[in-house]
Amino acid sequence: MTVGTIRxxxxxxxxxxxxxxxAADALVEHGFDRLDLADVARRAEVGKTTVYRRWGTAxxxxxxxxxxxxxxxxxxxxxxxLAEDLRANAELVQRTLTDPRQGALxxxxxxxxxxxxxxxxxxxxxxxxRIAEWAPCVEQAVQREEVPPGTDAAExxxxxxxxxxxxxxxxxxPVDPATAERAAAAAVAAARAxxxxx
Amino acid sequence: MTVGTIRxxxxxxxxxxxxxxxAADALVEHGFDRLDLADVARRAEVGKTTVYRRWGTAxxxxxxxxxxxxxxxxxxxxxxxLAEDLRANAELVQRTLTDPRQGALxxxxxxxxxxxxxxxxxxxxxxxxRIAEWAPCVEQAVQREEVPPGTDAAExxxxxxxxxxxxxxxxxxPVDPATAERAAAAAVAAARAxxxxx
DNA sequence: GCCTTAATGAAACTGGAGTTCCGTTATGAC
DNA sequence: GTCATAACGGAACTCCAGTTTCATTAAGGC
Numbered sequence: 001m002t003v004g005t006i007r008x009x010x011x012x013x014x015x016x017x018x019x020x021x022x023a024a025d026a027l028v029e030h031g032f033d034r035l036d037l038a039d040v041a042r043r044a045e046v047g048k049t050t051v052y053r054r055w056g057t058a059x060x061x062x063x064x065x066x067x068x069x070x071x072x073x074x075x076x077x078x079x080x081x082l083a084e085d086l087r088a089n090a091e092l093v094q095r096t097l098t099d100p101r102q103g104a105l106x107x108x109x110x111x112x113x114x115x116x117x118x119x120x121x122x123x124x125x126x127x128x129x130r131i132a133e134w135a136p137c138v139e140q141a142v143q144r145e146e147v148p149p150g151t152d153a154a155e156x157x158x159x160x161x162x163x164x165x166x167x168x169x170x171x172x173x174p175v176d177p178a179t180a181e182r183a184a185a186a187a188v189a190a191a192r193a194x195x196x197x198x
Numbered sequence: 199m200t201v202g203t204i205r206x207x208x209x210x211x212x213x214x215x216x217x218x219x220x221a222a223d224a225l226v227e228h229g230f231d232r233l234d235l236a237d238v239a240r241r242a243e244v245g246k247t248t249v250y251r252r253w254g255t256a257x258x259x260x261x262x263x264x265x266x267x268x269x270x271x272x273x274x275x276x277x278x279x280l281a282e283d284l285r286a287n288a289e290l291v292q293r294t295l296t297d298p299r300q301g302a303l304x305x306x307x308x309x310x311x312x313x314x315x316x317x318x319x320x321x322x323x324x325x326x327x328r329i330a331e332w333a334p335c336v337e338q339a340v341q342r343e344e345v346p347p348g349t350d351a352a353e354x355x356x357x358x359x360x361x362x363x364x365x366x367x368x369x370x371x372p373v374d375p376a377t378a379e380r381a382a383a384a385a386v387a388a389a390r391a392x393x394x395x396x
Numbered sequence: 397g398c399c400t401t402a403a404t405g406a407a408a409c410t411g412g413a414g415t416t417c418c419g420t421t422a423t424g425a426c
Numbered sequence: 427g428t429c430a431t432a433a434c435g436g437a438a439c440t441c442c443a444g445t446t447t448c449a450t451t452a453a454g455g456c
Binding site for chain 1: 229230231232305308309311312313318319321322325326329353356357359360361363364365367368369370371380383384385387388390391393394
């Protein structure tokens with residue numbers, strides 16, 4: 001139990017990095033439902049016993065991958081205009097979701113999160129970090145009086161992403177740049193109207 | 199191949215109904231990733247060979263279940279006010295997603311859709327039907343000049359649901375009535391601002 | 397009501413995901 | 427450098443989801 005915590009040095013860390021990279025590759029190629037831990041072990045050039053012992057299940061492996069992903073932060077923009085900032089955010093999300101590798105990876109981890117509570121918690125932490133990273137855009141817009149005081153910054157950021165994920169996972173409509181632009185514009189319009197006041 | 203098309207009468211239809219009901223029950227209890235076709239067969243009091251022969255895989259079974267679900271339509275409201283209609287729609291979706299049975303079922307079929315292309319097509323058809331069912335609310339609002347001419351009705355309906363599904367699947371935040379109300383209000387504000395003009 | 401055969405179902409079979417066992421490697425405290 | 431043991435890895439094993447086989451049931455055309 002809790003393998004890799006007493007001697008986390010050299011080999012253990014190297015194996016974790018190799019396995020997480022291999023897991024991401026496998027998720028991109030086959031998706032979460034066809035994730036084979038023996039295949040991941042082969043790709044990482046590691047014994048499959050090691051993968052089963054340290055991560056237990058496919059969902060456990062994805063949960064760890066998500067914690068690793070949460071640590072790599074991507075910086076937000078700061079254009080001085082809420083509409084421009086949210087548009088940049090929407091375009092970033094749009095490009096991520098339509099990128100062959102990133103898009104497939106995100107779909108896979110979202111599936112994992114709906115199947116396993118630890119993966120779900122890791123996914124929620126991941127998005128909490130991303131949302132918190134972009135929230136200052138809205139807070140600054142409040143101070144510039146672009147949107148009403150008391151506007152829930154996190155809720156505005158969520159509102160930008162929501163239509164893109166809805167198309168990706170639910171309706172199957174294309175996640176194109178026009179959709180991103182509309183999502184950002186809608187969030188700005190609603191925020192200005194005071195919809196997101198706490 | 200294509201079993202049940204030459205003699206679709208009595209027994210074949212009865213078995214389909216029993217298996218789909220059993221599949222829904224199993225999906226609610228265990229989720230898509232732990233859906234066992236032998237278990238479904240047992241619940242439906244049907245041979246597991248039959249389930250494997252007619253539906254092949256768990257995803258194929260879900261695809262058929264979704265086609266069955268798409269046929270059962272739920273009527274929209276018509277209050278004479280876009281804000282009220284969209285609010286009713288948001289509350290309907292909110293109640294559906296938080297209902298123990300319906301919520302679990304929807305999560306399961308969404309997962310299935312991200313794992314299998316036939317299930318994905320069935321899910322997209324299902325939502326296309328639901329969205330088309332509610333689009334007249336927006337079209338009538340256009341005629342009442344509540345929102346600008348050329349407003350994309352389907353896109354407004356999608357905008358209402360998107361934040362609810364985003365919370366359910368991505369951020370993990372609660373899908374509560376307040377969120378539903380905000381989602382409807384945001385869609386109205388954005389539509390009035392002309393964001394959804396084609 | 398009769399007959400052809402579509403469709404079902406019980407039982408035996410198979411393959412591979414996940415586990416167990418135990419010898420080997422290399423971490424990190426001294 | 428030395429040593430105790432944390433962590434790894436190959437091989438054999440287990441178990442069950444999914445397949446195959448073939449006898450039984452009943453749909454639907456006449």
